[in-house]
Amino acid sequence: xxxxxxxxxxxxxxxxxxxxxxxxxxxxxxxxxxxxxxxxxxxxxxxxxxxxxxxxxxxxxxxxxxxxxxxxxxxxxxxxxxxxxxxxxxxxxxxxxxxxxxxxxxxxxxxxxxxxxxxxxxxxxxxxxxxxxxxxxxxxxxxxxxxxxxxxxxxxxxxxxxxxxxxxxxxxxxxxxxxxxxxxxxxxxxxxxxxxxxxxxxxx
Numbered sequence: 001x002x003x004x005x006x007x008x009x010x011x012x013x014x015x016x017x018x019x020x021x022x023x024x025x026x027x028x029x030x031x032x033x034x035x036x037x038x039x040x041x042x043x044x045x046x047x048x049x050x051x052x053x054x055x056x057x058x059x060x061x062x063x064x065x066x067x068x069x070x071x072x073x074x075x076x077x078x079x080x081x082x083x084x085x086x087x088x089x090x091x092x093x094x095x096x097x098x099x100x101x102x103x104x105x106x107x108x109x110x111x112x113x114x115x116x117x118x119x120x121x122x123x124x125x126x127x128x129x130x131x132x133x134x135x136x137x138x139x140x141x142x143x144x145x146x147x148x149x150x151x152x153x154x155x156x157x158x159x160x161x162x163x164x165x166x167x168x169x170x171x172x173x174x175x176x177x178x179x180x181x182x183x184x185x186x187x188x189x190x191x192x193x194x195x196x197x198x199x200x201x202x203x204x
Contacts, residue, residue, distance in 0.1 A: 096184050100164035103137040106130075107145060109179070110166055114149050117168075124153040129167040129176070132160040 099105055110128055117126050130138050135158045142149075142156060150156075155171055164181035 093185055096181055096188070097164060100181055100184070101134070103134060103141045106134075106166065107138065107141040110168065111146050111149070113168055114146070114154055124149055125171055126153075126168060127155040127157055127171045127173075129157045129159050129162065131162040131164055131166075132158040 110130075114124065114126060114128070117124060139156065146154070159167075162180060165179050165184060167176050167178045167180065169176035
């Protein structure tokens with residue numbers, strides 16, 4: 001009886017031990033599988049992060065290159081415009097300056113405009129603004145060559161800041177047509193610039 005009890009106890013023990021061993025193996029296997037999944041997931045996440053970082057790096061590189069190129073193009077365009085401005089200005093400015101310094105030419109231009117301004121009543125409600133530095137010569141010219149217009153009401157005004165040329169408009173200042181040295185320079189530059197650009201840069 002005692003032997004059978006001992007045998008039964010041993011059998012229960014062995015069965016429990018085997019069961020515990022199998023359960024342990026299952027737990028270990030499950031843990032290994034979960035660990036493997038975690039490693040694979042971590043690897044995938046790491047690859048995604050790396051891919052994203054590479055894409056962002058490439059995007060930043062392309063954007064930087066684009067910005068550098070744009071800045072370079074703008075700088076080159078600005079430089080070209082400055083070269084064209086200097087060359088065209090140096091070519092035509094002396095001629096414009098000399099022409100507008102001649103009181104006969106300047107006076108004739110003003111006279112032509114003023115004559116077209118005469119109202120139906122024969123009066124001239126206009127003011128002509130001229131350079132202060134040419135005041136004596138221009139006053140003398142208008143008194144001898146355009147006295148009739150002065151009698152009709154044309155008014156001569158002189159401005160110290162004006163380099164050359166003239167401005168003309170109603171006496172009340174509602175508007176003023178400007179024909180200064182700067183205006184003529186900009187006008188002629190607009191015609192010369194395309195030619196200068198073609199010569200310097202081949203039209204680019």
